[in-house]
Amino acid sequence: MSIIVSCINHKGGVGKTTVCAHIGYALAVHHGLRVLLVDFDSQSNLTRFFYAADAVPLSLTDVFSGSCRVQDIILSPQPNLMLLPATLNLTNIEHSLTTESNYHALGDVLRPLTGTFDIALIDCPPSLMTMTLNAMSASTDVCIITTTDRLAIEGIGAIIQAVQQVQQTRNPYLALSSVVVSHFEQRKAVAREGLAIVERYFADGTVLAPTIPYSVAVQEAIWHTKTVFQHKHSSKAGDAFTDLTAAFVERYLPNVPIAFATIPAAKRPAKKTAASKKASGTAQKPKPTATKKRSQASRSVSA
Ligand SMILES: Nc1ncnc2c1ncn2[C@@H]1O[C@H](COP(=O)(O)OP(=O)(O)OP(=O)(O)O)[C@@H](O)[C@H]1O
Ligand SMILES: [Mg+2]
Secondary structure (H helix, E strand, C coil): CCEEEEEECCCCCCCHHHHHHHHHHHHHHCCCCCEEEEECCCCCHHHHHHCCHHHCCCCHHHHHCCCCCHHHHCEEEECCEEEECCCHHHHHHHHHHHCHHHCCHHHHHHHHHCCCCCEEEEECCCCCCHHHHHHHHCCCEEEEEECCCHHHHHCHHHHHHHHHHHHHHCCCCCEEEEEEECCECCCCHHHHHHHHHHHHHCCCCCECCCCCECCHHHHHHHHCCCCHHHHCCCCHHHHHHHHHHHHHHHHHCCCCCCCHHHCCHHHCCCCCCHHHHHHHCCCCCCCCHHHHHHHHHHHHHHC
16 A cells, blocks of 8 residues: 655644655655655645746646546656646635545545555645645545744644544544654754654654754755755755655655665765865764763753
């Protein structure tokens, strides 16, 4: 069975679309997996992440309205990466999804694609209503994407309730199986405190590591219609998305080997040899264990 993950949070601007785009890209391009991205938000930000508005001839709205097949709208921004695009008029179909007979409408749309992807990521709108409920009905898993802001954290209870509602009424197989923390600012005590609260909120291991840092490189990349891997691979955010994708593979596709080596050599950060480090004076002394222990302790105190 293919894994279908709804990426959700009713809080806007927490990084849902950016995380979907980067993990989807890395799963496909770096890990060689067959990835389906589903833009289920009328803002169509995931579609616009990869394409200009005039480059999208058909969208999910056309499939829901019955004027074409889902296979006809597939775009492929990269090899192995498929995208079901959205346009602003996706709002037109929203009201039709509120009736019980249409609770599984997105699942019905995706069914013909069964077997063509290893994992699908559904980018949901900032809402826990019709579209997100429909996405969760079609999914095997839920990934909550959040920041460590107080208001984002206070919204987590409502998200868990919405997941439970879907489990009880529409999709008993749905699992709330991961949480991704984005926009993280390690240097700020308030952010570290927020992260500790998020980690306490969930069972061990639900919160995936690493967090995604708040990063200007990510914002620049989005301006250039690129992922941060393509824009500035050797960046903290690039590293974080690479490691987060590996964690995603381990969580959802554990039998697939982590093919880190498939990152093209040109895009890999240059490795410094011991000799070159010595020459440039940047050779690191081994860190004393006490320092490591202290930094861990101070983290748990501040959290
Ligand atoms: N790691 C990051 N560092 C800095 N800025 C980021 C990061 N990730 C996303 N952003 C910026 O934050 C904004 C919101 O990101 P994004 O659109 O991914 O959030 P969202 O949760 O999908 O929003 P919405 O709820 O409106 O769909 C965007 O302008 C994006 O450029
Ligand atoms: Mg979004």
